[in-house]
Amino acid sequence: MNIKIDLPHHPYDIQIEKGCLSQAGKWLRELWQPQKVVIITDNHVASLYAEKVKLSLEDAGFQVAVFDFLEGEERKNLTTVQKAYEFLVKQDLTRSDGIVALGGGVVGDLAGFVASTYMRGIHFVQIPTSLTAQVDSSIGGKTGVNTPFAKNMVGTFAQPDGVLIDPTVLETLGKRELIEGMGEVIKYGLIEDPELWDLLSDMDGSVESILEHSESLNEHSCQVKRKMVVEDELDNGIRLYLNFGHTIGHAIEATAGYGRVMHGEAVAMGMVQVSKVAEQKGLMPMGITQSIREMCQKFGLPVDYENWDVDKLYQALTHDKKARGNTMKLVLVPELGSATIHPVSLEEMKDYLVK
């Protein structure tokens, strides 16, 4: 399937197809002239897929070099960026050459940042390999790295020239990472896509079922993200819907100590908690919390957090960057498949943390 990201200043396509990784060269040849290309990846993904992609690109006439760094969020920093710049200089990469980001969200964010800043920006494409990267981070143009002060503190908005998604690469992804990505997929169903919700309802929740349906899950998810990203360019704030479950989720991540609870897991807990209170307040339909809880549990996502500490969570929440003055924009789901923004005072926000 081909999904068009119709941004007026930089339209590009997302290509989703099982097995398409071996066609990466042909795909890129339609986007770029034969030229020098650097694949940026991490050591883990490199050992699995870099050679395959490199060969395919070389077959299509590209001159290819591979830069890899140690996998993990800790390496998504300016030191790695500096090493990447050094590598690009050594390869004599110029503004008419390009970068291929091959990996999970860490690689995508870092490679996108490097590409958008090296020589004031050179062309790049995304070949996301984790579920999180395929359904979320590779689309939308947010790039960046962490600093000692904050996560994703330094970054750019930069769109790739294309995104190539091969759902079969998910077969080698760790089980926890795969399940984590389902947190965002479930969110997409809730905020925008009842058909996706039905598909998820029909699945048995096993890893095998995720892999079996990976192409459809990707297609639905990318369509939702596309809609939010493209319409946000019109500045109506719809992109905020993507934050469903994230306000409380971010607070859980922060209080747990980064890395302990994975992002998608925190989102699952956040979706259940915000729904529970919104349902009690009559802002979300009766029974929806139970449906969300059951859906998350079916896919193996945690929905309860044993270290729940209202004061700490509240503190983390009010430090959240989404806090504007004395109100927060909370995303609710008044009906399955559609979202709305509900302004909540910081004081009222405390209600949403009551277990």
Ligand SMILES: NC(=O)c1ccc[n+]([C@@H]2O[C@H](COP(=O)([O-])OP(=O)(O)OC[C@H]3O[C@@H](n4cnc5c(N)ncnc54)[C@H](O)[C@@H]3O)[C@@H](O)[C@H]2O)c1
């Ligand atoms: N830019 C955005 O809009 C956006 C959105 C969401 C998340 N993010 C960022 O994405 C990052 C998280 O992404 P992630 O969960 O993909 O983390 P990640 O890139 O660290 O990947 C997780 C692990 O899976 C491995 N891996 C990736 N693909 C694999 C495959 N096919 N087979 C085997 N192993 C594979 C990686 O080597 C790594 O060890 C965070 O840094 C987050 O800030 C960015």
Ligand SMILES: [Zn+2]
């Ligand atoms: Zn998220």
